[in-house]
Amino acid sequence: MTRVVLITGCDEGIGRRAARAFADADWTVYATGLDEGALNPLEDDGCETAVLDVTDVDAGSVVDDVVKEAGRLDCLVNNAGVGHVGAVEETEAEDVAELFEVNVVGMHRLTKAALPHLRDSEIGRVVNLSSVVGRYPLPGMAAYTASKFAVEGWTEALRGELEPFGVDAILVEPGVVGTGFVDDLFSELEDRADEGGRYADLYRMLNYWLPDLADLGGDADETAETIVRAASAPKPRERYPVGMQGRALVLGGHLPPWARDAGWRVARDVSRVFGK
Incomplete structure (x- = not known):
């Protein structure tokens, strides 16, 4: 029987x-996002589409609609996310709340709705979707x-909860991937640097280095293929780092603390100099 996957945040990137990669792998794909017009081309690639805002308190109803139509759900990919640039001193509490509402609370809404159906699946x-910055903080x-x-x-705790039911919770950890999402971050960094202020040089430094990191972070296609591999593996790993940058930083987690933290100590020292 064809496996069924629901993916959030399929408007771009x-x-x-990932929606196209799952379709190429003969999954039944339900691709969701905020922009109906952006989703429509995926129908030509064999995907079903639906408008979904993960911040909507009723977002989980889309899961029920998928199961009603497809008869099953085998995999949920929580990809929807937003970014934010700004030093803590220059970040409003409302901005943090909005960010977490998408990146964390939205993930919870969809997962909570999907779990009763995922327990019925053979896989x-x-x-x-996490990031290398989910392991290593970025000033x-x-x-x-x-x-x-x-x-x-959240995913690590969920993994322990679901183990008795044979459901896997998996993290995919790309580096800085060159997509429209990242282009928006670059643009915001440039705007903040141009505004001046105490942290302007920090923003300039980030805007200078992040494009180079994007060259090492793996591309969107590699990340998509990794997601499909994680969803399809008979015995999936707990984590799937993506790209040279992702693999190098995640492997660093197995190094002694003094070696693992060396690069970030340098980054902090540089930011102190620029931040004066």
């Missing part, structure tokens, strides 16, 4: 590529970093 997978992006740390911890 990784979500869009049962929840695949959550100037504290709110976004914190949301990805939350995704990591």
